[in-house]
Amino acid sequence: MLPDARTLRVVQRRRPGRWLATILVLALLALVIRAFALGQIEWSVVGEYMTAPVILAGLVNTLVMTVCAMALGLALGVLAAVMSMSPNPVMVGVAKFYIWFFRGTPLLLQLLLWFNLALIFPRLGIPGLFEARTVDVITPFVATWLGLGINQGAYTAEVVRSGILSVDRGQAEAAQAVGMTRIQAMFRIVLPQALRVIVPPVGNEVVSMVKLTSVASVIQFSEILRNAQTIYYANARVIELLIVAAAWYLAAVTVLSLFQAMLERRLARGVSTAGRPA
Amino acid sequence: MPMVAVRHLSKSFGAVKALTDVSLDVAKGEVVCLLGPSGSGKSTLLRCVNHLEKPDAGAVWLNGELIGYRREGDRLLELPDPQVARQRRRFGMVFQRFNLWPHRTALQNVMEGPLRVGRRPAREARERAEALLARVGLADKADAWPAQLSGGQQQRVGIARALAMEPEVMLFDEPTSALDPELVGEVLAVMRDLARSGITMMVVTHEVGFAREVADRVVFMDAGTVVEEGPAAQVLGQPRQARTRAFLSAVLA
Numbered sequence A: 001m002l003p004d005a006r007t008l009r010v011v012q013r014r015r016p017g018r019w020l021a022t023i024l025v026l027a028l029l030a031l032v033i034r035a036f037a038l039g040q041i042e043w044s045v046v047g048e049y050m051t052a053p054v055i056l057a058g059l060v061n062t063l064v065m066t067v068c069a070m071a072l073g074l075a076l077g078v079l080a081a082v083m084s085m086s087p088n089p090v091m092v093g094v095a096k097f098y099i100w101f102f103r104g105t106p107l108l109l110q111l112l113l114w115f116n117l118a119l120i121f122p123r124l125g126i127p128g129l130f131e132a133r134t135v136d137v138i139t140p141f142v143a144t145w146l147g148l149g150i151n152q153g154a155y156t157a158e159v160v161r162s163g164i165l166s167v168d169r170g171q172a173e174a175a176q177a178v179g180m181t182r183i184q185a186m187f188r189i190v191l192p193q194a195l196r197v198i199v200p201p202v203g204n205e206v207v208s209m210v211k212l213t214s215v216a217s218v219i220q221f222s223e224i225l226r227n228a229q230t231i232y233y234a235n236a237r238v239i240e241l242l243i244v245a246a247a248w249y250l251a252a253v254t255v256l257s258l259f260q261a262m263l264e265r266r267l268a269r270g271v272s273t274a275g276r277p278a
Numbered sequence B: 001m002p003m004v005a006v007r008h009l010s011k012s013f014g015a016v017k018a019l020t021d022v023s024l025d026v027a028k029g030e031v032v033c034l035l036g037p038s039g040s041g042k043s044t045l046l047r048c049v050n051h052l053e054k055p056d057a058g059a060v061w062l063n064g065e066l067i068g069y070r071r072e073g074d075r076l077l078e079l080p081d082p083q084v085a086r087q088r089r090r091f092g093m094v095f096q097r098f099n100l101w102p103h104r105t106a107l108q109n110v111m112e113g114p115l116r117v118g119r120r121p122a123r124e125a126r127e128r129a130e131a132l133l134a135r136v137g138l139a140d141k142a143d144a145w146p147a148q149l150s151g152g153q154q155q156r157v158g159i160a161r162a163l164a165m166e167p168e169v170m171l172f173d174e175p176t177s178a179l180d181p182e183l184v185g186e187v188l189a190v191m192r193d194l195a196r197s198g199i200t201m202m203v204v205t206h207e208v209g210f211a212r213e214v215a216d217r218v219v220f221m222d223a224g225t226v227v228e229e230g231p232a233a234q235v236l237g238q239p240r241q242a243r244t245r246a247f248l249s250a251v252l253a
Helices: A016-038 A043-050 A053-084 A089-104 A107-115 A140-165 A169-177 A182-219 A224-235 A238-267 B042-049 B081-088 B106-117 B122-135 B151-163 B181-196 B208-214 B232-237 B242-252
Strands: A123-126 A130-133 B004-013 B016-026 B031-035 B057-062 B069-072 B075-078 B091-094 B169-173 B200-204 B217-222 B225-231
Touching: A043 A238, A053 A089, A053 A140, A053 A182, A053 A224, A053 A238, A089 A140, A107 A140, A107 A182, A140 A182, A169 A182, A169 B081, A169 B091, A169 B151, A182 A224, A182 A238, A182 B081, A182 B106, A224 A238, B004 B042, B016 B042, B016 B057, B016 B225, B031 B042, B031 B208, B042 B169, B042 B200, B091 B151, B106 B122, B106 B151, B122 B151, B151 B181, B181 B200, B181 B208, B208 B232, B208 B242, B217 B232, B217 B242, B225 B232, B225 B242
Parallel strands: B031 B200, B031 B217, B091 B169, B169 B200
Antiparallel strands: A123 A130, B004 B016, B004 B057, B069 B075, B217 B225
């Protein structure tokens, strides 16, 4: 005969493995913390330089460059994506070449090329209108901006292209049917919907752009890392200043990630609201 | 002069001939239903009428105006996109898969054309859009996103959106084919009302009952050509062609 099921009680299975794993991980963590606490790090120096004017100036340069380079990258990316989908074979060819060239060469090399542009063209300008010495025009800021932005555009182009392809053809047709031109349909109907697909990968690229600005330290662009280096060349507090720089990169990336999450929620309008009453 | 004159249209997609030398007239205020099996070229014909599809040969006139081209002697020169876009405003189009813009509410879907293409002031566009949504029975859904609407409701928004540009001709491309059976009736009811209001309509459909009741004229197509056309009662009641009879008996079985 079966026992009365109402009197029976479920007892959780013992999980010794889980306990063991927890203890091991915590012990390792404690070791790492202890090592850093006892290591040759002057934490007071870290605190002191955290808000040093030179470091903060570097932070501002990093953020300004991130915004400028991403803006240029997005503009070029959209342009190259639209060109690569054009019926005109010359447009397609130019777009494909741009993407091929700038994705196919190292960023560091491109930065050095822009920075040394004066070696190819000593003077820049339109004859008769204006002219300037290349070394005056291509400052470290401009060289970094062109290098990072144009490189970014080549990657963004592919992201934008896949975003555009993700939008059903009927969307543009419905727009043309009410009398929109192809360009209006692209910018008012197709691209806003493509954004939902484009934003997550571009958000990732903004995050990597914050860190990529550090590569420009080799062409004397004074972002966080370069300014930290300038200080530790003088006072030899190498690790302390690297920690300061790391903390600021992390802070910037964290804030940007929160912003990205907000943007993605906004772009999900009309898509993830299916269950909600109108 | 016919309102819509379709003359000697031919269109191929690669090796597939979708239309072969199709001619058709639609008079002002007339409701013409295009019937025929899948792949018979009905939708392609409709899409050539407002130049969403570029015909390989032949041409379409709306009230005597050549659509999509400029004539120079015996040559047809393609018009630039903005001019074709301006001509397309004179047609309203309703799609099989609705094609509502999912990032715009029902009201915004209806307002977008008048606002961005017609350059109407925002208040006027909104009032007109609200009136049109009321006309298709969706006054209370103005702020709903398309994804929150049933297929029948989406298609009625689609009709309101097409009407918003005050078109001279309405083109319906299988407007009920993607709907659950119980939702077909509400869309056909709206179309019936429209037909009574006297607007010129070209309707590609599989709804033989609707064609019998509403159409002034029925055009039966097969394999890219017009097989038979005439008054609805005649084509559907006493079809002359064997092909039409076979189709009707299969559909009505």
